[in-house]
Amino acid sequence: MESNSEPIAIIEIDIQKVAWQNLLLTVFLMIAFFFINIFIHHDFTFHISISHVLLNFLLFIILYIVLIVLHECCHLLGFVLFGKVPFSSLKYGVNLKIGVAYATTTELLSNKAMRKALLLPFWLTGVIPAVIGFMMDSKLWIFLGAWLIAGAIGDFIMYIKLRKYPKQYLVRDDPNLPKLYVYKN
Structure with missing residues (x-):
């Protein structure tokens, strides 16, 4: 998929604001999961x-470090499964300037595929560890699940912002910043 036009929208998240939201959600989920268990x-x-x-x-x-790596690998998996992008378009790394791990593709994805790729890590590295923790009565896994669920807050914010655009619109992931460019298809 290609788009030579200017984006109709740029979706960007405020890292500092998301960091505070992540912290509050992490504490809330740890306490809630503890009492649910x-x-x-x-x-x-x-x-x-x-x-x-x-x-x-x-x-x-x-x-936690392993699950963060897997979180980003899940994005890559989502790009391939849902966006049908070639492996050669995938990039993975850590942006030390803003202190985040990232996974991206150089290819445009449909809005529908991008939204699925954004939420895949939430399910695989957040919900599944929490469920395992509840099943095994393991506070370690429950707390890991809480941290990774809360850690997906930036993905959820982008997902929510993308929902207002048609599913066939195209989305380009910024290779350096938590930013998405939306194009009409």
Whole structure:
């Protein structure tokens, strides 16, 4: 898909605003998920030891980094599955200036395909770990799910902004910034 015209809209998110929203949502979801888990398992006991806390903290950091990498890989997977872009168009990395990992494609996607690609990581790296945590009664996985669900807030903001455009419109992802360009097809 190609578009030689100027974009009809530019969708950009404010990183600082999203960071605050992410923080508030993360805290809310951690507390909510904690109490939902207590309700599900009827377990009001707490077993805390320093070695257990340190081990879980270390596991959390490692798994969180792995899930962030997988979050971005899910975007790439979405571009290929839903947008039918070639692998050669995919780019992945970390923007140290703004402190975010990113996944992008140099190809235009339909609005419908872009919206699906935006939300795929939410389901695979946020919801699934949370569900696993609830099923296993694992606070580690519940909290990972909460962090990754909240971490998808920027994707949700872009998804919501894209919903006002027809599904056949074309969308180009900015390779350097959290910004989308919308074109008439």
